[in-house]
Amino acid sequence: MRIVRYNHPSSRSLAPMRSPWSGLETEMDRLFEASLGEFSGALNVSRFPVDLYEDKDNTYVRAELPGIDRSDLNVELVDGYLNIRATRKTREDGREEAFALSRSVSVPDAEVQTDKISATYENGILTVTLPKREEAKPRKVSVSVS
Amino acid sequence: MSLLTHLVPAFAHSKTSAGRETGPSVTPAYGLTEIEDGYELIVHLPGVSRDGLELTAEDGAITVTGRRAWKQPEDWTAIYREANDTPYELVLNHDNIVDLDKVEAVLRDGVLRVTLPKAEAVKPRKISIN
Numbered sequence: 001m002r003i004v005r006y007n008h009p010s011s012r013s014l015a016p017m018r019s020p021w022s023g024l025e026t027e028m029d030r031l032f033e034a035s036l037g038e039f040s041g042a043l044n045v046s047r048f049p050v051d052l053y054e055d056k057d058n059t060y061v062r063a064e065l066p067g068i069d070r071s072d073l074n075v076e077l078v079d080g081y082l083n084i085r086a087t088r089k090t091r092e093d094g095r096e097e098a099f100a101l102s103r104s105v106s107v108p109d110a111e112v113q114t115d116k117i118s119a120t121y122e123n124g125i126l127t128v129t130l131p132k133r134e135e136a137k138p139r140k141v142s143v144s145v146s
Numbered sequence: 147m148s149l150l151t152h153l154v155p156a157f158a159h160s161k162t163s164a165g166r167e168t169g170p171s172v173t174p175a176y177g178l179t180e181i182e183d184g185y186e187l188i189v190h191l192p193g194v195s196r197d198g199l200e201l202t203a204e205d206g207a208i209t210v211t212g213r214r215a216w217k218q219p220e221d222w223t224a225i226y227r228e229a230n231d232t233p234y235e236l237v238l239n240h241d242n243i244v245d246l247d248k249v250e251a252v253l254r255d256g257v258l259r260v261t262l263p264k265a266e267a268v269k270p271r272k273i274s275i276n
Binding site: 042043045049050051052053054055056059060062064065066067068121123124125 | 175176177188190191192193194195215216218219221222223224225226227228229230254255256257
């Protein structure tokens with residue numbers, strides 16, 4: 001009987017690149033993608049991509065939400081989360097179908113002037129502008145040297 | 147709806163446009179349904195304005211390309227990104243079942259809706275019997 005020393009799997013050995021199956025795994029992924037990939041291109045996927053940007057005065061949340069009436073867009077700030085809810089209405093064979101989409105984005109509540117949040121919707125992209133509080137803005141203090 | 151797209155035999159989605167080099171692109175979400183006298187193609191193109199949209203209908207293929215109108219202002223810093231900046235490209239091959247002269251397209255709020263009427267040749271024809 002051979003005794004083989006037990007090697008605790010380190011993160012390195014678990015890394016997909018080190019796996020002896022990595023070639024097979026990639027091939028399997030490719031096969032799955034080839035057959036199922038088309039489904040990812042379907043309309044009405046409940047998760048929509050969100051981007052976060054900032055400049056010195058504002059934080060911006062941009063969400064890709066094509067084909068939604070402005071009246072079906074709902075943006076709320078609750079307990080540090082910016083909730084975006086939307087309903088996409090499509091007409092098919094004369095009957096209306098509604099599809100609900102929602103997403104919450106964590107926003108540093110303490111840094112936002114909650115009463116001055118604004119939003120625009122253009123070309124299917126919702127942009128929410130969250131103005132920063134004075135205290136949260138980067139401050140520049142010049143110190144005179146005597 | 148996606149399943150349905152696959153059931154429409156005459157349209158086959160081709161990932162690469164033959165003989166065209168346009169650089170990196172992403173396939174937009176789309177759906178194709180058969181309507182009376184034709185097909186309706188719906189493509190989600192968030193961020194594309196009318197100026198950045200190109201729809202080419204030719205023999206055997208319908209191509210939709212869309213460039214995003216918005217560019218990140220210089221003083222904006224990205225904190226977290228999920229969306230893509232690459233242009234959209236969708237190529238749908240067909241067996242000349244579409245009347246290319248009567249193709250209509252509307253772009254509204256990032257959704258492109260294209261009506262593709264069936265060509266006269268593929269429409270069912272009633273034959274009168276003497």
